[in-house]
Amino acid sequence: EAGVAQSPRYKIIEKRQSVAFWCNPISGHATLYWYQQILGQGPKLLIQFQNNGVVDDSQLPKDRFSAERLKGVDSTLKIQPAKLEDSAVYLCASSRSGTSTDTQYFGPGTRLTVL
Amino acid sequence: TQLLEQSPQFLSIQEGENLTVYCNSSSVFSSLQWYRQEPGEGPVLLVTVVTGGEVKKLKRLTFQFGDARKDSSLHITAAQPGDTGLYLCAGTRPPDSWGKLQFGAGTQVVVTP
Numbered sequence: 667e668a669g670v671a672q673s674p675r676y677k678i679i680e681k682r683q684s685v686a687f688w689c690n691p692i693s694g695h696a697t698l699y700w701y702q703q704i705l706g707q708g709p710k711l712l713i714q715f716q717n718n719g720v721v722d723d724s725q726l727p728k729d730r731f732s733a734e735r736l737k738g739v740d741s742t743l744k745i746q747p748a749k750l751e752d753s754a755v756y757l758c759a760s761s762r763s764g765t766s767t768d769t770q771y772f773g774p775g776t777r778l779t780v781l
Numbered sequence: 782t783q784l785l786e787q788s789p790q791f792l793s794i795q796e797g798e799n800l801t802v803y804c805n806s807s808s809v810f811s812s813l814q815w816y817r818q819e820p821g822e823g824p825v826l827l828v829t830v831v832t833g834g835e836v837k838k839l840k841r842l843t844f845q846f847g848d849a850r851k852d853s854s855l856h857i858t859a860a861q862p863g864d865t866g867l868y869l870c871a872g873t874r875p876p877d878s879w880g881k882l883q884f885g886a887g888t889q890v891v892v893t894p
Contacts, residue, residue, distance in 0.1 A: 670823070697880070708785075708869050708884030709824070722881055757823050766811050766873040766880045767831060772823025 668692065670773035672758050678779045684746035687776045691739070691760030697721075698735055699770065700743050701757040709757055715741065716764055745778075753780045784808060785870055785885035793891045797859055802888045804870035805852045813846055813853045813872040814882070824869055827855075860892045 671690040679685050691698050696717050701709035712731065713723040717738040726733070730749070735741040745752055755775040761768040788803045804813070812831040816824035828837050830846035830853065837844045841864075843856040857864055867889050871882040 706886065708871070708886050709882075710884070711881055714881065759823070761880065764880050767829055768880055769826050769829075770880070770882065772825070774822050 670758055670760055670771055672756075672773040672776055674776055675774065676777050676779075678781065679748055680781050681750055682747040684744065685748055685778060686742050686744045687756050687758075687778075689741045689743070689758030689773060691741070691758070692771055695760035695762050695771075696738070697761045697764030697768070698741050699759040699761075700733055700741070701759065701772075703755045703757055703775070705754070712743070714764070721764070748778075748780045750780050753778055784874075784883045785872060787868075787870060787885035787888050789888060790886070791889045791891075793893070794860055796861055796892055796894050800857050800860055800890065802855045802868050802890070803852070804854070804885055806872070807851065808874060809850050810872035811850075811875045813850075813870060815844055815853070815855050816869040816871065818867040818869060818887070819865075857890075860890075862892050862894050865890060865892050 673688050698715045700712045702712050703709040712726045713733045714721045715735040718735050731745055733743045755777050757772050757775045759770040759772045761770045786805050794800055814829045815827045818824040828844045833850045834848045835846045841858045845854045867887045869884055869887045871884040
């Protein structure tokens with residue numbers, strides 16, 4: 667079974683530029699998550715999709731971050747415009763049903779550096 | 782402020798030694814998970830505990846969920862270099878039923894040969 671795929675793996679941009687990350691979850695998984703992991707911290711949930719609907723986006727900075735999951739499969743996360751404090755690893759995860767004891771499978775992440 | 786506090790932040794030990802990592806909170810959790818993350822990779826789930834007082838063993842790893850479901854520990858017996866990694870605890874709080882995980886900051890474990 668293929669794992670969660672993410673691209674690109676690394677991205678370097680200047681502040682005020684825009685950037686987009688792509689995630690392909692495990693086939694058949696209804697729930698998709700985007701996390702932000704700042705160096706020295708644990709992952710922080712940005713947004714959770716159930717199929718193509720948003721379940722939780724309470725910690726997504728909506729003035730600059732946006733995410734979509736068209737057709738309930740792939741997802742993209744966009745930052746526009748980027749700030750220095752957005753430098754982090756962006757992790758995508760998926761799970762079969764999204765319940766509290768369901769296993770979340772993480773992708774390798776995209777490391778973003780904002781200069 | 783992290784809802785889950787992990788200690789210690791960093792642990793360096795020799796191969797063959799034992800170690801314990803702690804995860805504490807003032808809040809009750811419905812379930813608690815432990816992950817290991819290696820450089821350049823995403824976290825990988827090790828175990829999920831859901832019942833207060835529960836103890837789970839995975840080879841040389843022993844996980845315990847506190848009776849009040851506010852804390853957990855991970856104990857590794859006879860550590861090996863392959864145990865090196867960032868250990869993260871994460872929990873879901875009631876009444877959340879959508880599996881929203883709150884992560885601790887992690888404990889970096891280094892096991893030297």
